[in-house]
Amino acid sequence: MVRRRTRWTASAVAVLVPLLAVAGCGDRDGAPAPVATHGESSTRPPTAPTGIVPAPPVPTGTDGTVKNDHEPGPREVLVEVVVNGGLAGVRNQLIVHYDGGYTSRSGTESPRGGRMTGAEVAELRAALEDPAYAKVPARPSGPPVADGFQYVFTHRYRVVVAGDGARPPALQRVFEALPDGGPPTSP
Incomplete structure (x- = not known):
């Protein structure tokens, strides 16, 4: 019986240690990483890596075509x-x-x-x-x-x-x- 419990404990440790390591990770600024449970979403929005500016949303019409009122410059x-x-x-x-x-x-x-x-x-x-x-x-x-x-x-x-x-x-x-x-x- 002890041997069986030891195997289960060793298996549980093998599964839980990587999970605990990931859950303990935080952002670069030292804040803890948000943890989302099944069916929930994180309360903190994702951040882009340093130096990357997210693209603006793509304006589209009801027919799926891109709508853009911006008149492009000659070198664009x-x-x-x-x-x-x-x-x-x-x-x-x-x-x-x-x-x-x-x-x-x-x-x-x-x-x-x-x-x-x-x-x-x-x-x-x-x-x-x-x-x-x-x-x-x-x-x-x-x-x-x-x-x-x-x-x-x-x-x-x-x-x-x-x-x-x-x-x-x-x-x-x-x-x-x-x-x-x-x-x-x-x-």
């Missing part, structure tokens, strides 16, 4: 496209600003820049602001292409991930409006 980012993957495992980037200036990075090479014409910028903005683009799924729905590329588009607050292969027409329109045919896919 219109769209950022990052391409990952492929046989060589690339990670390249294209950033286009509202004024038409753009920067393209390929791997560890120095960035190269350029400028789109006013008509080209207007075409890209129209493609990004098209209601059909707002309905493009945030993630691809088809099977991934082996050793294919993954494209991550960020326009305002919306992120769309696309792969190689068939694309919705609204997304293809954005691809075609990007300078230099989009971000480079070579390493």
Whole structure:
């Protein structure tokens, strides 16, 4: 009987010691960490790590599209496209600003820049602001292409991930409006 109690006690200690260690942890400022029980939430809001400013809430309409009355400045980012993957495992980037200036990075090479014409910028903005683009799924729905590329588009607050292969027409329109045919896919 004593042996059985000893086993149970050893098991309980093995489970409780890590729990007690976690419960005794506190914030950086020395305040005890809030403990939430089942069905309750902590009374203290979570804090962001030092130096990180939380993003403002995303204004959306009833149809799920992003609503933003802010008129962007010429040097603000219109769209950022990052391409990952492929046989060589690339990670390249294209950033286009509202004024038409753009920067393209390929791997560890120095960035190269350029400028789109006013008509080209207007075409890209129209493609990004098209209601059909707002309905493009945030993630691809088809099977991934082996050793294919993954494209991550960020326009305002919306992120769309696309792969190689068939694309919705609204997304293809954005691809075609990007300078230099989009971000480079070579390493």
